[in-house]
Amino acid sequence: MWSVPDLILQTSNFVIGPGSTIGVLGGGQLGRMFAMAARRLGYRVHTLAPDHDTPTGQIADQEINAAYDDLDAVRAFASRVDVVTFEFENVSVEAVAEAERHAIVRPNGRALAVAQHRIREKIFLAECGVPVAPYAAVRDDADLESAVQMVGCPAVLKTAAFGYDGKGQIAVARADQVAAAWATLGRREAILEAFIDLDREISVIGARGVDGACAHFGPIENAHRGHILDVSIAPADVPAGTAALAIDVTRQVMEALEYIGLMCVEFFIAKNGRLLVNEVAPRPHNSGHLTFDACRTSQFEQQLRAICGLPLGSPEMFQPAAMANLLGDLWRNGEPNWAAALAHPGIKLHLYGKSAPRSGRKMGHLTALAATRDEARAQAIAARAALESKVGI
Numbered sequence: 001m002w003s004v005p006d007l008i009l010q011t012s013n014f015v016i017g018p019g020s021t022i023g024v025l026g027g028g029q030l031g032r033m034f035a036m037a038a039r040r041l042g043y044r045v046h047t048l049a050p051d052h053d054t055p056t057g058q059i060a061d062q063e064i065n066a067a068y069d070d071l072d073a074v075r076a077f078a079s080r081v082d083v084v085t086f087e088f089e090n091v092s093v094e095a096v097a098e099a100e101r102h103a104i105v106r107p108n109g110r111a112l113a114v115a116q117h118r119i120r121e122k123i124f125l126a127e128c129g130v131p132v133a134p135y136a137a138v139r140d141d142a143d144l145e146s147a148v149q150m151v152g153c154p155a156v157l158k159t160a161a162f163g164y165d166g167k168g169q170i171a172v173a174r175a176d177q178v179a180a181a182w183a184t185l186g187r188r189e190a191i192l193e194a195f196i197d198l199d200r201e202i203s204v205i206g207a208r209g210v211d212g213a214c215a216h217f218g219p220i221e222n223a224h225r226g227h228i229l230d231v232s233i234a235p236a237d238v239p240a241g242t243a244a245l246a247i248d249v250t251r252q253v254m255e256a257l258e259y260i261g262l263m264c265v266e267f268f269i270a271k272n273g274r275l276l277v278n279e280v281a282p283r284p285h286n287s288g289h290l291t292f293d294a295c296r297t298s299q300f301e302q303q304l305r306a307i308c309g310l311p312l313g314s315p316e317m318f319q320p321a322a323m324a325n326l327l328g329d330l331w332r333n334g335e336p337n338w339a340a341a342l343a344h345p346g347i348k349l350h351l352y353g354k355s356a357p358r359s360g361r362k363m364g365h366l367t368a369l370a371a372t373r374d375e376a377r378a379q380a381i382a383a384r385a386a387l388e389s390k391v392g393i
Helices: 004-010 029-040 071-079 093-100 109-115 118-127 141-151 175-184 240-256 286-294 299-307 338-342 373-386
Strands: 021-025 044-049 062-065 083-086 135-138 155-159 169-172 190-194 198-208 214-216 220-225 228-234 261-270 275-281 321-327 347-351 362-369
Touching: 021 029, 021 071, 021 093, 029 044, 029 299, 044 071, 071 093, 083 299, 093 109, 109 118, 109 275, 118 190, 118 240, 118 275, 135 141, 141 175, 141 190, 155 175, 169 175, 198 240, 198 286, 198 299, 214 240, 220 286, 228 286, 228 373, 240 261, 240 275, 261 299, 286 299, 286 321, 286 347, 286 362, 321 373, 338 347, 338 373, 347 373, 362 373
Parallel strands: 021 044, 021 083, 044 062
Antiparallel strands: 135 190, 155 169, 155 190, 198 214, 198 220, 198 261, 220 228, 228 321, 261 275, 321 362, 347 362
């Protein structure tokens, strides 16, 4: 009988076919849409998350309620599935290692360890020769003083771990503000990153299969509001050379990590045209939600294909598309006017099954397809605005 490590080695090119069980660590909307894709292809889905009735759990065959650092629960979870994947990167390295002892885990634990810690991520990217914004690590007062001298101001102070959607980061305009900013962040391990004179932000979502084959959805342009993604548009309005470089960097990062699965690389484009990597997400990405409706193969099906050893699907886009996030703020005056939004031709509505709307909480999104990217953006924004119109009696 094979031991688990031997089994994983011998089956590295083995197809995990329909009827198999996929384990998802995480319970959010990314896992929900992944589970929808998996169920459509005939897979069973188990999910583990601390909460009950999660967006993923509502679609999955089985929902396990346990903390990510509950190693006994992770062990039992992994032993009952054919492959484990992620919809949430802030799972402890110890939990991932425990899962790897009992199941195939894709992407691998190294990729997760790199992506969930900004200092490790910056060091890895530098070793790959990938351009990043000037930065310095901050672990103590001496580091903080040195970082200010090295990076200068204006800058952004970011916690090394557990930061997303603008959480765990503070912009600092002057050097005398940095110490107070670090205190606000709890004096946790951090990086001080130089402020970039920004033209725009883009992301590239790529997939790499068991056989090393790669596919990508092309650059997607992203606009943020309050540090949270607001609108994504595809294709991005960037020069062909910039697009090609972003795609090549994404491939380079996946290959360096021996990656199997779906990855998003977020980029800054400075006003001088320079392309810089912001961060890496080892999972589907909010900016890729538009692929659910706009592409022959969505990012979620592509993740499934990659981790199961199936051929990667075509990322062909049917038409230019735009995605507008729906935050809990839309509920401030009561239930949004869904009929008004859906009266707009070409609009697709996705809700995540979250019962409690809160300010800044992602509750769903709208997707619009049109003849041009500008038309798609205008339609998505107009449909979202219609949600706040009064419901007719």
